[in-house]
Amino acid sequence: MADKREWKPRKIGVSIGRLTYIPTGSGELYYLRLLLNYQKGCCNYDNVKIVNGFIHKTYKEACYAIGLLADDKKFIDAIIESNDLASGNQLRRLFLTLLLMNIMSRLDEVWNKTWKLLSDDILYQKRKEFVLPEMSEMHCSLFQSLTPEQVDVYENIMTAVLSKVGASSGIASLLLLGGKLAHSTFCIPLLINEESTCNIPQGSLRAKLLIKTKLIIWDEAPMINSLRFEALDRTLRDIMRVESEENALKPFGNKVIVLGGDFRQILPVVKNGSKYDIVKATLNYSKLCKHCKILKLTENMRLKSHTSMQSQTEIKEFSDWILHIGDGDMELNELGQGMIEILEENLILDVEQPLLQLVEFVYPSYINNVTSDGSFDDGAILCPITECVDQVNEFILSLIPGSEITYLSSDSPCEPEEQENA
Incomplete structure (x- = not known):
């Protein structure tokens, strides 16, 4: 009775009251409510967790022992089957989705049976991140004893030392x-x-x-x-x-x-x-x-990649010529302008079709290789004057019907400030 605050037995059925609804995401409180619908004669909270004479640590474990929770084998099998096609990152996303859906009964069991698959590429990622090819699982186990903030500090320190x-x-x-x-x-x-x-x-x-x-x-x-x-x-x-x-x-x-x-x-x-x-x-x-202390590089490492003495000599002569221009070692007028003499070996001389010769030099056998993948990846024709660009583009289009031209121009709509921060 409400005024006397006492239970009055129902005329039909064996229930003495109604339990308040608890959402499934409420954790132990939800599992306690679930047990109260099946456990009888309980006098305290520990009695609720007793199943077949054994006191379980949590209400969730007691629910699992009674059989109130579904088996998680299907989730374990889903992760194992996905491992054949999915990457480690995709597997972890799948596991995270299952966590957010809150449909797994025993997370520890699912984790214990799938953690090796879920963390399969972690060691590789850490080796690449820390630039330590010899890094082993022993080093990675250090992270298991650290808090998230300590992990961040450790990673930052490792990166700083390297x-x-x-x-x-x-x-x-x-x-x-x-x-x-x-x-x-x-x-x-x-x-x-x-x-x-x-x-x-x-x-x-x-x-x-x-x-x-x-x-x-x-x-x-x-x-x-x-x-x-x-x-x-x-x-x-x-x-x-x-x-x-x-x-x-x-x-x-x-x-x-x-x-x-x-x-x-x-x-x-x-x-x-x-x-x-x-x-x-x-x-x-x-x-x-x-x-600041100014240090100048004195050895051209690019020359070491060429075994031919002739190639090394040609590259060195061209590099010295470029540096000669960059250092301004020439006769200049009061405006800083001067005449630059281009090396003869860099000019196309005595040819009837100079543009054809230029295209042939940059893209050898371009007609035969036009359909080959990557045939135009290793060369480019740069033109400082717009008129020259138009001439080269028209010439290439006439040689290769259906081709398209990509412009790399200084007349970009990007503002200078955006260029600086790009």
């Missing part, structure tokens, strides 16, 4: 082993001024990574505005103060940084900037330049 390579452009970062864009690595702001710093809080995981880092290599450095180097300098000075207060007074917080690149190549792009603005944005204009 050294990290940054690059100013996306293409350069792809060509470097373990390379990353400098903007993402150091959290450099896009809108920058003389007082900007990188978005790396003191004590963060990225800050701990930089503290452990022994060497930073920044490729294509001449392309970047010097304000970004100065922002990194201020950030590293602040971060490295935790190691020693003297680091706050040293360039880049006393870190060793290698800035690679060639000043003969493109300089920083300054939107609507004058010549003075561009020069002011260069690295050698920065106050950090006085702390």
Whole structure:
């Protein structure tokens, strides 16, 4: 009775009350409700978990012992069968889907019988990530005893010890082993001024990574505005103060940084900037330049890949000629302009059809190889003048009907600021 707060036996049936609905995703509370529909004469919570005289640790195990939960063999078989066609990453996605659906009765049993398949490529991924071909399962077992945050710190420290390579452009970062864009690595702001710093809080995981880092290599450095180097300098000075207060007074917080690149190549792009603005944005204009030690590469590694002495000689002569132009070792007028004498072996002379000869030189036997895969992958014709481009395109189209031309032009709709951050 409601007023006396007592149970009144039902006239029909054996139930004395109604259990509140519990959703299946409620964990142990759901399994407790499930047991209460079958266990009789229970006086406390431990009695509910007794099945055939044995007290189970959890309500879920008791439900499984009674037979209230379905067998997980079908899920185990699904993962095993998928292993023949799916990758390790796809298997883990399947397992994650089963977890989100909350349809497995005993997760530990499914995991114990399939974990080797689910983690089959983990060792390979860690070997590639840490650049440690000899890495074994013993090394990987270390992660099992760490918290997620400790794993992040350990991975960052491992990466730092092996050294990290940054690059100013996306293409350069792809060509470097373990390379990353400098903007993402150091959290450099896009809108920058003389007082900007990188978005790396003191004590963060990225800050701990930089503290452990022994060497930073920044490729294509001449392309970047010097304000970004100065922002990194201020950030590293602040971060490295935790190691020693003297680091706050040293360039880049006393870190060793290698800035690679060639000043003969493109300089920083300054939107609507004058010549003075561009020069002011260069690295050698920065106050950090006085702390730099200039080291020049003296050995052409490309020459070592050619066994023929004639090939080595030709490449060296061409390289010296290019460097001669880049260094400005020629007679120039007051505007910095001069005449460049092109080597005779680089010219097409005394031919009736110079464009045909040019195409034949870049794409040998192009008529016979036009349908072959990759026949045009190893060569390109670059034209600095629009009229020349049109002539070459029309000529190639006349030789190869149905072909298409891909333009690589400096007249790009991309704004200079976007080019700099690309």
